[in-house]
Amino acid sequence: MLVDALHRKLFRNLAELRGQLVTIALVVACGIAAYVCLRSTWDSLLFSRTTYYERYRFADVFATCKRAPEALRGRLEAIPGVAIAETRVTERVLIPLDDLPEPASGRVVSIPAGRSPALDALFLRSGRLVEPGHNDEVVLLETFAKGHDLTPGSRFPVVFNGQRRQLRVVGTAASPEYIMAMAPGDLTPDPLRFAVLWMDRDALAPAFQMQGAFNDLTLRLQPGASEPAVLEAVDTLLEPYGGLGTVGRSKQLSHFMLSGELSQLEGMASVVPVIFLGVAAFLLNVVLSRLVFLQRSQIAALKALGYRDLTIGLHFLELVSVIVLLGAAGGLGLGIWFGRMMTELYAAFFHFPVLEYRLAPSVVFAAVGISLLAALAGALFTVRAVVRLPPAEAMRPPAPTIYHRTVLERLGLLALLGPAARMVVREIERRPLRLLLSSVGIAMAVAITVIGQFWGDAMDFMIDVQFGGAMREDLTVVFTEPRPARAVRELAHLPGVLRVEGLREVPVRVRSGAGFRDSILIGYPDEPDLRRLLDQYGKPHPLPVSGVVLTDKLAELFDIEPGQSVTLEVREGDRRHLDVLVSGLVGESFGLRVHARAATVAPLLGEEPLVTTALLLVDPATAGATRARLKELPAVASVTRRDNLAERFVEQSRAMIVTFSIILTLFASVIAVGVVYNNARVALSMRSRELASLRVLGFSQAEVGAILLGELAVQVLLAIPAGLAIGTWLAGLMMSTVDPETYRFPVVVSARSYAFAVVVALVSGVISALLVRRRLQSLDLIGVLKTRD
Amino acid sequence: MTSPLENPAAVPVIEARGLTKIYQMGEVEVPALRGVDFVLGEGEFVVLLGASGSGKSTLLNLLGGLDVPTDGWLAYRGRELTHLGEAGLTAYRRHHVGFVFQFYNLIPSLTALENVALVTEIAEDPLSPAEALELVGLGPRRDHFPSQLSGGEQQRVAIARAIAKRPDVLLCDEPTGALDFQTGVLVLEVIERVNAELGTTTAVITHNAPVARIADRVVMLADGLVHGVEANATRVPASELTW
C-alpha cells in the first residue's frame, strides 16, 4: 500500500502523542457517553410511557362525584372536545391480610360488564379478566399481588363499606392509571399497603348503592380540544351531583408522581449532558489548538517545501478527526451500555409493560457532531493562524508580545523566591490567558463533579427539612371525615400518646382571572409544634394571626402580592367561595398550598373548629399497641408512621439518583484527570526545549520539575474555587428545568460534595504530576540541543 | 616522554582514557566513539575538528556530563565522572561547566539579562549578569528578548550565560555554525577573550579548519577515534582569521 509522506507523519504523530490522545479521546468519550446515556434513558422512558399510555388508552380527564345518574353520560360526551366518556364506580376498601399488622387500603374500580374499558385498559400480567355474573372475581394490581403472594386462584378478604367479603383473584394486572399506585394523601407509593381491585361493575355497584349511577368519570379528549374548557364544563355538569373535582392528566395522582420522578431525571438529562458535552468540547478545543501550535515550525517547513495551505489544514483536521472519532466510538458504546442499564432499571421500577430502548439518531449526531465541530474549530483556528504566518516567521519561536516588569517583580517580592518559583511566576504573569484557559478547563471538570453530586444533596436536604423539621409527629392519623376539635383531645387520652395536634385540611381551588390551581388549605393550631411551616431552607415561617400564607410559586403564578386578596373555592361541604387576605408567602420545596391558623379557617368555612388529621407523638415503647388501638377507631381512615414514610421516600428517590450520581461522578473524574494531565503534557511539550536547556545549565530534575508542576499546581488551585462556584451555578440551572409547580429544591450543595470535587481535582493533579514527572526524567537533553524547535 | 596528546605545561582539568560511546538503535549498534584518549589542560584553548558524524558532539557531551560513556575512564580534576549518577552530573554541570550550542538554546520567555541571571542565581560565585553581558558586548541589549536579537547576538547571550558562573570549562559545539563569517568572528573573539581574561579552559567544535589557528591545540577526530593532534606554535587572533 502506498502511503504518502504526510499520512505517514499523521500516523507517527498519533503514535508519539498516544498518551495525550488517549486522554483527549477519553474526555470526548465521557462527554459523549454521559450525553448519550442520559438522553437515551430519558427518551426511552418517555417513549415507553407514551406507548403505554396510548396502547392502554390512558384518559385525558379524571373526575369524581358523590353519585351521578348514568344518564348524565350522554351529556358529558356531548361536551365540545370530548371524544369518549367512560363512567365507573370506585370506592375505598380495606384489605385485612394476615401478613400485615394493619389492613392495607385499596381502591376498587369497576370494569364494564363483559368488555375491556374504553379508557384506562388493564394490562393483564397473569390470569384473565373478570367474567360477568361471578361476583367474587377480582383482578388485582400486580405489585400488591406479588408482594403478598396472591396469584390467580388465591382468595383474600376485603371490607366493603363495613362488610367483609371473600374475593377470588382471577388475574393480576397493571394500568397506566396506577403506575405510581398510592393512596390519596400518601407521599409515595407503598406497594405492600395499597391495592387496586378491578371488579365487574354489576358485581360492585350494589355494594355501594350505585346501580344505574357512577361516581367516577374518565374522558378522552378530541385532538386540539381545550382542556380547561372541558374541565369547567364537566365541573358544572357534576356540580349538582356532589362533584369532587375534575383534573387533567397533569394532576392525576399517578401521572403527577411519575412526572415528578421523571422531572428529576429530566433535569439531569437535559442540562447535564449538554454541560458534559460542552466541557468536553471546550477542552478539546483548548488542547488541540495547543497541539497544533506545537507543530508550528513543522507547518512552516511544510509550507516552505511548497505544500498548499489547504493540504496542511486538512492534514491537521485529519489528525483531530481521528481522535474525536475514536473517542466518539468509545463514548457511544459506553453511553448505550449505561443507557440500556438505566432504562431497564427505571422501567422495572415503574413497571412499564413496554420497554423499548431508544437511541434517536439525532442524539448520536448531536453528540458526535458537537465534539467534532468543537475539535475542528479549535484546531482550525490555530492552523489558520499558523498557516498565515510567513514560513520564516513561523520557524522562529513565537515572540513574547509584551514585556514589562511584573507587579511582583517591582515590589521586589520575586527576589524572595528561588529561581524555579520565579520562573513559574514569570511564566504565569506573562501568559495569563494560557493559565486562564487551563484553569477554566479544570474548573469545568470540578464543576461537573459538583453537579454529579448535587441531586443527592438536594434530596437529602429536602428530606431533612421535610422529615426532620416540618413533620415532627410519630404518627399521622387521617379521619374518615372532618371531626370536631374534641376528637384530638380524645386521642390524647389513649395510652402511650404523649402529645396530639390537629390539622384542618380542606381541598380548595385557587382562582384568579381565568386561571386556577387545585390546592389544599391547611389550618394549623395557634402554636404548632408537630407540623410547622418551613421554607425550603428549613427556616420556620410563623403563621399570621389573620389571613393566609401562600406557597410563593402559587402567588407568582397568579401575580398575587401579600396584602392583596385571593379567591378560594372550597371543594367540599357547602362549596362556598371565599375572598381571603394574603398576608404572607412561603418558599416551599414542593406543592402549591395555602396555610392559615385553624382559628382563621373555621370562621371562613362557617363551622365550629374541625380537624381532618391528627398528629401524634407516642411513647416508642408501646408504639405498636397504640397504632393497633388507633386502627380500631371507626373514625380513623389511616394511620401512617413518619419514619416509614421518610424511609420509603428515601428508598424510592435515592436509588435512582445515586445510580446517576455514580455514573456522572465517574465521567467527571475521568474528565478531570484528562484535563489536568493534558494541560501538564502540553505544557511539558511546549517547554521541553526550555526545560532541557535548563537541565543542561545545571538545574536539577527536581528544580525543573518544580517549574512545570508549580504552574500545574497554580492552575489546579485557581480552578478549584472557580469550579465549585461554576458547579453551584450549573446546579441552579439544572434545577430550573424541573417543573416549578412540582418541586422547588433549594440549590444546596453539601460540604461533602464540595470536598469530594476538591479531592477529585487534587487527585487528578497528583496523578498528572506523577505521569509528567516520569516524562521529565526521560527528557532528551542532547536531542533537544541538536535542533532548533 | 610526552606525546602531543598532552600539554606538559598544564595541569589536566578533564582527562579521558579509552572513551567509548555506543548508541543502541534497536538491533543495530552505532559506535560514535571507539576508545578516545583526550586531555584538556588548565587554561587551554582546544579546537575539535572532524567530518560530520565523526563523534565530536558525542565527545563534548560526555566531557560536559550531558551523557555517560559506554566504556572508558573520564575524570574532572582527578575525580571520576563515570560513576557520578544523575544528581552528581547535574551538580558538575551546575558548578563547573559552561555550554554554548549551535542553536543558542535561550529561553524565549526571558530577556537577555534574565537568561544570564538564570545561571547566576544557581551558581556559587558568579559574575553579575550585567557584567557577563558587558563582556560579550551586549550591555545595551540586556532587556531584549531572544526573538528581538540577531543570531550572533543570541549566541553572544548564550556565551554570556555560559561564562557568568565563571565555569572551569567552557564547551562550545559549533558556536558559529548558524552564523555568517563576520558574526562568527565576533563570537569567536568573545570566546577567545573569555579564555584569555578569565582563564577559562575552552574546547570548541567547528567545521571550519581555518578556525583551528586560534587554538593552542587542535584535536582531529575521524570515525570515533582521535586521528591526530597538532599544537599551534602561535595562536592567531580571531580578528585576523579569513576563510
Ligand SMILES: Nc1ncnc2c1ncn2[C@@H]1O[C@H](COP(=O)(O)OP(=O)(O)OP(=O)(O)O)[C@@H](O)[C@H]1O
Ligand atoms: N542519539 C543517537 N542515536 C544514535 N546514533 C547517534 C545518536 N547521536 C549520535 N549518533 C551517531 O553517532 C555518531 C557521532 O555523532 P556526533 O553527533 O557525535 O557527530 P558529530 O561529529 O558531532 O557530527 P556533526 O559534525 O555532524 O555534528 C554519528 O554516526 C551519529 O549518527
Ligand SMILES: [Mg+2]
Ligand atoms: Mg555535532
